[in-house]
Amino acid sequence: MLLGCIADDLTGATDLSLMLSREGLRTVQTTGLPPDGLDLGQADAVVVALKSRTIPAAEAVAQSLAAADWLLGAGARRLFFKYCSTFDSTDAGNIGPVAEALLRRLGADFTLACPAFPANGRSIYQxxxxxxxxxxxxxxxxxxxxxxxxxxxxxxxLQRQTGLAVGHVAFADVEAGSAAIARAFDRERRAGRAIAIVDAITDAHLRSIGAAAADLALVTGGSGVAIGLPAAYRDAGLIAALTPPAPAIAAPPGRAAILAGSCSAATRGQVEAAIAAGVPAFRVDPLAIADGALTPAAVTAWLAAQPAATTPLVYSSDAPEAVHAVQARLGRDKAGHLVEDLLAAVAAALPDAGFRRLLVAGGETSGAVVAALGVRALAIGPEIDPGVPWTLSLSGPAVALALKSGNFGTPDFFLKAWRFLT
Structure with a gap:
C-alpha cells in the first residue's frame, strides 16, 4: 500500500476513494477501522471512513490516530487527511487538532491544507x-x-483551531506551477509555519499542488487536491503504473429507495426536484420521532407499500429556519441524532424488504446508515456527479450504495443516479 487515507465522514471518504480510483490508484474504502481479515489485494490506497467531523476534538484525534496506526502498520508510506470542501468545522476543531496530531505521529514538520474542488464550485483565492x-x-x-x-x-x-502557525501559498505561486509551489512550501516551512492554506481555482492548479506534495508525509484537504497525487507518485517512482477503474457497476437485483437526511441547500433542491417529478415522498418530522408518533417500522412499511416501479424518497431535509425551530425545542444534537437513528434503522430493515439499491444524502446520515447495515468495506463504481460514485458492499448485505455529501450533486441527482447501474 502506498497511500493511507483518513476521512472525517463517510461521504467524504467515498468522494476521495472515487478521485483516487479515477486517477489510477487501486482503492479500497472501509467504514471505521478495517475489519479483521480484510483482503487488501493489490490495493494502492486504503481510505478509512470515520464519523469524526462534529464529535469532540479529543475523540476525533484519538480515532484519527488509531486509523493512522492501522494504515502505517499495513504499510502506508504516505497519509492523507480528508475533510469537507467547505472546511466544515468549529473554532474547537476538528481539522486543526487532527492535522496537528498526525504531523506529530509522523514526526513531520509541515503539511498543506487545500479543500478546493473546482468541479463542485469550491475555490480558494488569497x-x-x-x-x-x-x-x-x-x-x-x-x-x-x-x-x-x-x-x-x-x-x-484554521489558526483558531491549532497552536501551530498557519501560513499561505498564494495564487501567484500556484499559477507558476509545481516547482514554484514546492519553493513556497520550503519558504513556509523555514518561516516556522507548519500548515499552509494553498490557493487553487482550477484542476490544473490541483495537479500542480499534487506534484509539489509528492514527498510530503501528510497531505490534508478535500478530495480535489488528491487529483494530482496518483500521477505525482508514479512520476516520483513510488508506484509503477496507474490502473483506472472499470466504468460500469452491476448492482444486486432489488428495489431502490432514497434516504435524505441532509438539510443543505443542494439536497433540499434535489428533494424538491424529485417530488416535482412525481417521486413518492415521505417527510420525517423530528418532533414526531421525539413524541413516539413516528417509528422506523412505520417508515419501512410506507416504503414497501409504494409501487414497485417507483423509487420512493424518505427525507428530513428542511429550510434553515425550520431546522432552527426544531433544534430550539429538542436541542441541536438530539434533533440530529433522532433523524439519523430513525433513517439508520429504516436502512437496516430494507434489504430484507427487497431494497438492494440505496441512495443516501448527507454525510452524517450516510455514516449512520452504513453502520446500521453492517457494511465495513466498499468497492468503488462509476461517478454519478463530481465526488459521488456508486459503490458495492464488500461485507454485510449485498447492496449498491450511493453515499452523497449533502452539498454535492446537480438538482436532478435523485432522478438520474439510477441510470449508472446495470
Missing part, C-alpha cells in the same frame, strides 16, 4: 474559500445546523 463564486461566509454554509461557517478566510479559521 486564502479565502468561495462556494460557487460566493464567499463561504455568505453561502448557505453560514446556516449549517452543526458547523455554521461565518468566516471565509481559511487562515483565520
Amino acid at each position: 486564502g479565502h474559500l468561495f462556494v460557487n463564486g460566493v464567499p463561504l461566509a455568505e453561502s448557505s454554509m453560514r446556516d449549517h445546523p452543526l458547523t455554521p461557517m461565518r468566516d471565509s478566510d481559511l487562515r483565520r479559521v
